[in-house]
Amino acid sequence: MFKKVLVANRGEIAVQIIRALHEMSIQAVAIYSVADQDSLFVQLADEAVCIGAGPVNESYLNMQAIISAANLTGCQAIHPGYGFLSENATFATLCQACQLTFIGPDADVIAQMGDKATARQTMKQLGVPVIPGSITILSTVTDALASAQQLGYPVMIKATAGGGGKGIRVVNDEQALAQAFQTAKQEAKASYDDGRLYLEKVIAPAKHIEVQVIADTQGHVVYLPERDCSLQRNHQKVIEESPCALLTPTERQQLGELVAAETKKLHYTNTGTFEFLMDQQHQFYFLEMNTRLQVEHTVTEMVTGLELIKAQVLVAAKMPLPFSQDEVQVNGVAIECRLNAEDPYHDFRPQPGQIKSLIYPMGTLGVRIDAGVVAGSTIAPFYDSMIAKVIVHGKDRKTAIAKMRRCLDELVLTGVQTNREFLSGLLTSEVVKQATYTTEYIQQDFLKEWLTDASTQISSAN
Structure with a gap:
């Protein structure tokens, strides 16, 4: 069993992970941004390491800083919680390369299922009913318009990465699709550093x-x-x-x-x-x-x-x-x-x-x-x-x-x-x-x- 685990998250989920680790007699190491230095999860952890400024790209998405904090404090594993790097296959691979156990699925499965477009194709191949959608990633507005014409409106623009409603837009016609495509792409890129999009047919009510x-x-x-x-x-x-x-x-x-x-x-x-x-x-x-x-x-x-x-x-x-x-x-x-x-x-x-x-x-x-x-x-x-x-x-x-x-x-x-x-x-x-x-x-x-x-x-x- 692990003796020390780094919690690569913040807020309430970091608190819950730290409490669970303590009840398992495992030491918990917190990472935190400057903005979170007085937070409850930092106080509850056995050790805490500041990894950067408030913006997520400078702290909770900084893979190298997180890995360094884990190595510095002698952790054997990293729990990513949800959000941030929890579905990032690159991060899971980096953990493995640095002899750290990623508390989650293997990197190849994260890549396969964490990418929503790939997951759809995988489930379809396994015989699971999927929502009708675009066959490939949509690189341009022209590609999206062509796909929507085949599916029929209304359609939903969706980011292949992440969750929490980011990079998602429901559109009812060509004009709305053309306007929403770029904003969804920008939002997905800013949230997950991945701007890839695909379309799904809207199923409603559901x-x-x-x-x-x-x-x-x-x-x-x-x-x-x-x-x-x-x-x-x-x-x-x-x-x-x-x-x-x-x-x-x-x-x-x-x-x-x-x-x-x-x-x-x-x-x-x-x-x-x-x-x-x-x-x-x-x-x-x-x-x-x-x-x-x-x-x-x-x-x-x-x-x-x-x-x-x-x-x-x-x-x-x-x-x-x-x-x-x-x-x-x-x-x-x-x-x-x-x-x-x-x-x-x-x-x-x-x-x-x-x-x-x-x-x-x-x-x-x-x-x-x-x-x-x-x-x-x-x-x-x-x-x-x-x-x-x-x-x-x-x-x-x-x-x-x-x-x-x-x-x-x-x-x-x-x-x-x-x-x-x-x-x-x-x-x-x-x-x-x-x-x-x-x-x-x-x-x-x-x-x-x-x-x-x-x-x-x-x-x-x-």
């Missing part, structure tokens, strides 16, 4: 369903209960839950067995997530595979009682999975809300600044807060605006929703504006209560209604 798998080096593959991640804004997840209320036990088993079989064919190790769109006839279409831990892995942990970060570390150390498929059971319902420093009343503009006071809701069984900030912490302008993840567990959806609403009502945070009221409003929606929401619900229906109601309440108060 639910976004994902299934996480984990596999060890002994050949064992386990699939976990699916997550419903359909509540999205601009292709970024807002609220996630597990299991999906609309799936039958038979559908759950069939989908799980499908991804487990594909995982074995790929010779995949460690954790990954297969993402699908499910249409109204419950037909599933492969969307992409994330070759890393997911932000929303917490809801899976809540309904199964399994600890996935610890399992990742064990697998990376060539040890067998600590649980079998038979031990994976769905217990109740879990919901996660992403609390962000943003202004939902003004197009969700990021709200950097210092948190003056912060009281997290607790007090009952089944409440979990994953956070990387405390009172006095600063939300830097260089990074994602997520403050914390609020996760609840209940015996059923009604109980879980009521618990989450209570938690959001009790949460106290001053100094920066957040999306707390927006999240609370979503949970009062009858569409959300009935679990019939789709990926388009927030953008097409809920947001406009919520803003109108909020404006009316403000006018009445004045």
